[in-house]
Amino acid sequence: MSGEFTARNKVAIVGYAQSQVVRRGTETVGMTALKTAQAAIADAGLRVDQIDGFVAAQSLPSAGAHELIDGTSFVSADWLSRHLGTQPSYCVGFTGWGQLSGSMSMAINAVASGAARYVLLHRALYNPPGKYGNNPMTEARNERQWGVPQGFFGPIPPIAMVANEYLRRYGGTREVLGRIAVEARKNGARLPWSYWYGKPLSLEDYMAEPLLNDPLCRFDCDIPVQGVGVVILTTAERARDMPHQPVYISSYASGYPRNHRIPLHWTLDEMEEAGEDLGKRLWSAAGFGPRDVQLAQPYDAFSPFVPLWLEALGFCPRGEAHRFIMDGGIDSDDPRSIAAISGGGTIGNGRLHGVPQMMECYLQTAGRAGERQREVTNAVSSYSSPHLGGGAIVYTNTP
Amino acid sequence: MTDRPLPVPDAVSAPYWAACARHVLTLPRCSQCATFTSLPDETCPHCHSLDPRFSFEEVSGRGQVRTWTVIRQSFLNGFDVPFLLVDVQLDDQPHVRMIGRLLDGPETPLQLGDRVVVAFEDVTAGVSVPAFALEKAA
Numbered sequence: 049m050s051g052e053f054t055a056r057n058k059v060a061i062v063g064y065a066q067s068q069v070v071r072r073g074t075e076t077v078g079m080t081a082l083k084t085a086q087a088a089i090a091d092a093g094l095r096v097d098q099i100d101g102f103v104a105a106q107s108l109p110s111a112g113a114h115e116l117i118d119g120t121s122f123v124s125a126d127w128l129s130r131h132l133g134t135q136p137s138y139c140v141g142f143t144g145w146g147q148l149s150g151s152m153s154m155a156i157n158a159v160a161s162g163a164a165r166y167v168l169l170h171r172a173l174y175n176p177p178g179k180y181g182n183n184p185m186t187e188a189r190n191e192r193q194w195g196v197p198q199g200f201f202g203p204i205p206p207i208a209m210v211a212n213e214y215l216r217r218y219g220g221t222r223e224v225l226g227r228i229a230v231e232a233r234k235n236g237a238r239l240p241w242s243y244w245y246g247k248p249l250s251l252e253d254y255m256a257e258p259l260l261n262d263p264l265c266r267f268d269c270d271i272p273v274q275g276v277g278v279v280i281l282t283t284a285e286r287a288r289d290m291p292h293q294p295v296y297i298s299s300y301a302s303g304y305p306r307n308h309r310i311p312l313h314w315t316l317d318e319m320e321e322a323g324e325d326l327g328k329r330l331w332s333a334a335g336f337g338p339r340d341v342q343l344a345q346p347y348d349a350f351s352p353f354v355p356l357w358l359e360a361l362g363f364c365p366r367g368e369a370h371r372f373i374m375d376g377g378i379d380s381d382d383p384r385s386i387a388a389i390s391g392g393g394t395i396g397n398g399r400l401h402g403v404p405q406m407m408e409c410y411l412q413t414a415g416r417a418g419e420r421q422r423e424v425t426n427a428v429s430s431y432s433s434p435h436l437g438g439g440a441i442v443y444t445n446t447p
Numbered sequence: 448m449t450d451r452p453l454p455v456p457d458a459v460s461a462p463y464w465a466a467c468a469r470h471v472l473t474l475p476r477c478s479q480c481a482t483f484t485s486l487p488d489e490t491c492p493h494c495h496s497l498d499p500r501f502s503f504e505e506v507s508g509r510g511q512v513r514t515w516t517v518i519r520q521s522f523l524n525g526f527d528v529p530f531l532l533v534d535v536q537l538d539d540q541p542h543v544r545m546i547g548r549l550l551d552g553p554e555t556p557l558q559l560g561d562r563v564v565v566a567f568e569d570v571t572a573g574v575s576v577p578a579f580a581l582e583k584a585a
Binding site for chain 2: 182183184185186187188189190191192193194195196197198199200201202204205208209210212213216217258259260261262263307308309310313315316
């Protein structure tokens with residue numbers, strides 16, 4: 049995005065709802081999405097027939113073998129709008145990587161442009177039957193022929209290799225990752241909707257856990273779940289007369305792929321370069337910087353994303369986030385910290401693809417975080433990774 | 448016989464896998480800008496030619512370990528765990544990095560920058576897969 053972000057603070061989040069996060073649903077994920085959407089619309093003080101924009105990212109867990117059925121294994125914007133019984137003027141789905149940040153940018157643009165007055169953004173995650181991520185393939189075709197025959201497959205080996213390079217280049221041990229997982233589970237254990245409610249993780253248990261792909265163990269990875277998050281967006285003008293403190297969107301920025309490599313071959317260098325570029329564009333568009341931000345919620349599907357995002361977003365110089373984490377810089381029980389996983393993240397909620405980061409920024413900036421409430425004027429969330437199409441969003445309650 | 452997923456050569460990749468079977472590492476090279484790439488795509492990632500006509504040319508297969516991981520649980524069938532994967536920056540074209548198993552074994556002590564050279568695993572009749580081994584001190 050250019051430095052002249054003309055939608056700066058012109059679009060606001062005015063309501064939300066968060067479903068229970070469960071390992072497997074006792075209802076279809078479509079039904080969960082419908083109930084959550086109705087709750088979010090009511091939270092914003094609106095009627096269903098006032099929602100004229102629907103935006104979603106519908107791409108899915110792809111590694112397992114399961115049938116794709118709209119409303120059952122994913123929930124498109126079209127499906128949700130039709131089953132709510134609305135007649136929207138704008139109904140779109142984001143299909144790329146960076147599902148949460150990408151769909152959020154489409155929702156913001158739709159409101160800013162006037163394509164819709166009230167946009168409902170939802171993200172629904174489904175956990176298919178079977179062991180998540182297993183793939184019984186016996187042949188490696190097309191792009192897979194370049195990595196799978198060597199045993200390179202799935203998202204854990206690449207992020208494990210990036211984490212290994214980071215820790216060895218900059219110093220730091222596996223305990224840095226453990227601190228992240230423990231912080232996420234501490235905060236997730238305090239959230240009634242979280243899969244991990246009431247179930248914190250100790251550093252001792254983390255350190256004793258066998259490794260999956262060195263240096264990562266299962267506690268560094270979020271657990272697949274079913275759950276839905278919904279927010280309602282409208283213009284800053286309309287938001288003034290609505291029930292809750294509006295949370296204005298100051299900017300957003302997405303990253304983009306760098307060198308063409310074999311599928312899922314990520315490199316630390318490219319993640320850092322893409323992140324630095326994204327951070328510059330994000331703050332330029334917002335008109336302020338990380339020093340003005342009291343709450344950061346970096347993406348944490350795998351724990352090594354947290355230090356990389358803290359550096360990309362400018363909270364630490366490159367290579368320093370591991371020290372920042374070890375020094376308590378993300379501890380939500382310290383009112384001076386940036387509380388980087390106060391919303392539990394996905395490690396502390398379940399695999400909700402950036403929803404916990406967005407929701408925590410909204411709730412804290414709107415003054416609706418209950419016992420977790422902090423002094424927050426400006427906040428930032430991120431999703432996925434900047435070298436993959438992931439992005440970040442900046443929020444404020446004081447435009 | 449192996450349960451490991453086997454590469455299925457296609458019209459573009461057939462020369463690559465044929466060379467692997469002879470234990471020769473090749474890389475796709477753009478016919479327009481002569482730059483090696485990691486894999487042959489529709490376009491050249493360097494000169495962005497829409498007509499790159501990649502040819503597979505023999506390379507040294509020497510390089511340095513940029514990072515690694517030990518796979519102790521695999522989502523693929525047919526691999527005995529643990530095994531060690533290295534991410535290697537090739538001397539032949541420094542932006543080209545390859546991932547392969549380190550044949551020295553999963554407990555091999557490594558440092559960033561360690562020198563390796565390509566090696567091949569004969570996984571089944573006529574199919575060899577590139578891997579790496581620590582370069583022996585001269």
